[in-house]
Amino acid sequence: MSALQAIPTPHGIDILNSELKNTVTKYQLVGALTHDAAAEALYTFHTATIETSYYDDNGVLTFILNLPIETHFDEYLHRIDVLDSQNQAVIECPTPKIALAKGIGGMVTLKAAIKGQAGDVVFKHGEFVTETELQEIYIPPLIQIIEDLKNGDNPYPQYIKFAEMVGEWRYSLNEREEDGWLDLKGGTCSRTVDLMLWAWASNNNLVIDQSLKNTEPKKYAAYFGDGNDRDSFTLPNLHLGHFVRGNKTGSEHGAVQGDAIRDIEGVINDSHGNCGMYGSGVFQGEGTSSYRTNLERVNTSHSLVRFKASHVVPTADENRPETLNLTAKICRGWK
Template identity: 25%
Template structure:
């Protein structure tokens, strides 16, 4: 904007040089019909470092003016007009206003005051000429509440003051996880947390747990078809493998409900493989023997040998072979 000219009235010229600083008292807002629609006292006035008289005024943001502002009028303590400063056309509606600064530099011949708009800019000019157009363009890109029709993309941030996109945020969150997706463990508690699933053979939608399914897909040695999974689970009453589910929308977790865990041996046993219960080879000795012969009041002849009888011990134990144990939840990080 070119330099705006503040033209003083006759009364203002008489006090401009010597009394201007002391006598400036109030300001008025002038509409396009030259009517005063708001008046208030000046907040402060001072000379800046360049010796330019600076006037600070405050236009309350809670006011709602629908008229178009044309000028700001500066007046003295005895209500004389010091200067009329032309402004860009603006409406001080609710939320617009605040602190405004006007700089009056006296130059040229008597009777003319140059308002240095090329060197200084008021808050209203800043809002009208720059901030409002920027806000308007931003509102077309992203509404406060969001809009599917006004989405925009953000490139990967490089500098510290750049915005990050969704992908970068997800990667940053994933890197900060205490446990990664797919981490398996047992824990003693009443129920799984929000980001955990219980591994007792349940079926889940891939769409509900996309990160977990992505992880499972990479575990090729632990992933079976649904038919193979069911066959092993039926035979062993447990299964240390994942299933592809229906092949398109679901997957199945391991069934570790009754499992005891044992480390792989590095030779014959691989992760997830089943091993049946077993008792190490051993024996129990229990033999009953006795001699034979004729017995009475007198003994006749030599005793006759009778073969030993092999007998079994009585039954003992329960329905399964197991060590002492504590019940836990077999869990996997799903989200």
């Protein structure tokens, strides 16, 4: 059986417009032993749970029932009723008068003249999607999205397209290659293959002569090189040990600021006029020298003072803040 037109009962109209989700979850098969039985001779011979109910793409209330195929019924089916939690019929649907012998049954779709929000699922019994649900709820929106994309429209403007991310860069815990992303290690790219990224770099005035980039790689680490000046270009290199921070007012975007360390201070004194030297801060006394303060007493002090910054601040063979080494990647705008 295909879709059958169902008629709400007077009791059902109130229920369907209010407590539908919580109360209308069952159906019953109504019939008799003969196909021509009178209405008053009909009785219920099977009751089960509705598979699902939803509003189709036209906003019409739709019920999906799964009539048992493996069960043999002696009765002829005359009508299908949809029930509320009190077992009162809220929808009555006359059917063709057929004998439900074993092997006859399957999915039945009922549609009632109750309007709602298209696509809304009201009730679902099973965990799997039925064929009717798939065709009426899930496939139409996908088809519409495909058509919109073919026409160049963005059906979801709140979500950014990957192409719009070209030029965006990030640090990554993943050191392997990622689709749509290039490592910012100064590598060479094709202007044809990565046309979007090349155009982005050019439009943002981030392209310099390749010879400059090669000569002073640290100074021009954030710039793209123009490659062979024909069909290639090179990427920035953010793996040279730079400390990256937000561009402050008055600074050139992408420029490299020279290194610096905190001020270091030390003092050398002669201990209140006595011979010898005393150091403090970065100055540290080494060795000894002696001088007489009187005939009986000899004092000693340091014979030299050495400057060493590590007495005051942490030092290394490079200037750096505390560092976490990650991979820097830039979006090429396509996968």
